[in-house]
Amino acid sequence: xxxxxxxxxxxxxxxxxxxxxxxxxxxxxxxxxxxxxxxxxxxxxxxxxxxxxxxxxxxxxxxxxxxxxxxxxxxxxxxxxxxxxxxxxxxxxxxxxxxxxxxxxxxxxxxxxxxxxxxxxxxxxxxxxxxxxxxxxxxxxx
Amino acid sequence: xxxxxxxxxxxxxxxxxxxxxxxxxxxxxxxxxxxxxxxxxxxxxxxxxxxxxxxxxxxxxxxxxx
Numbered sequence: 001x002x003x004x005x006x007x008x009x010x011x012x013x014x015x016x017x018x019x020x021x022x023x024x025x026x027x028x029x030x031x032x033x034x035x036x037x038x039x040x041x042x043x044x045x046x047x048x049x050x051x052x053x054x055x056x057x058x059x060x061x062x063x064x065x066x067x068x069x070x071x072x073x074x075x076x077x078x079x080x081x082x083x084x085x086x087x088x089x090x091x092x093x094x095x096x097x098x099x100x101x102x103x104x105x106x107x108x109x110x111x112x113x114x115x116x117x118x119x120x121x122x123x124x125x126x127x128x129x130x131x132x133x134x135x136x137x138x139x140x141x142x
Numbered sequence: 143x144x145x146x147x148x149x150x151x152x153x154x155x156x157x158x159x160x161x162x163x164x165x166x167x168x169x170x171x172x173x174x175x176x177x178x179x180x181x182x183x184x185x186x187x188x189x190x191x192x193x194x195x196x197x198x199x200x201x202x203x204x205x206x207x208x
Contacts, residue, residue, distance in 0.1 A: 088154070092159070094166065095162060123152055129153055132157075133202060135202065136159050136185075139178050
């Protein structure tokens, strides 16, 4: 089953083709936590690979590879969003489906930009950051 | 979520991870996730809900987690 409607697929394809720099997605697979009731019949790892494979089929500017038991990761499956193949700290833990598929597409579009789309004042504030921050955003697919 | 990703892309001191709550219920319970998005900084829950960019940056930069 296709993950995008045809009209959305064409729009995403155009935007991926226009990326300033290529983006690589790394799908990390490994032991998965027992999910909540109702999810037991979903193979989260295989489904993540399927979604990422379909996403990357839209444009040569977005590619992916699969890693097994990648060191440094605690939760699987995970998707690392790497501008020009470099891990700069963007990750999605879990299956990016439903509403969160849009977050993954948005992450690819932003990672593919040469210039940040944040406002200048935000960039100025970030330039003065003197500590490391790990931001975790808990989401649901609906 | 996108604001967190943009922030991480704009600063090498920031990392951003989306965590699908229903797939990782143990961690979600530890972080007391009842509403989404729930924003956690350096392991400390900060707030729930989407906010504008200026508010997001302000809250992230002033987050306390010691």
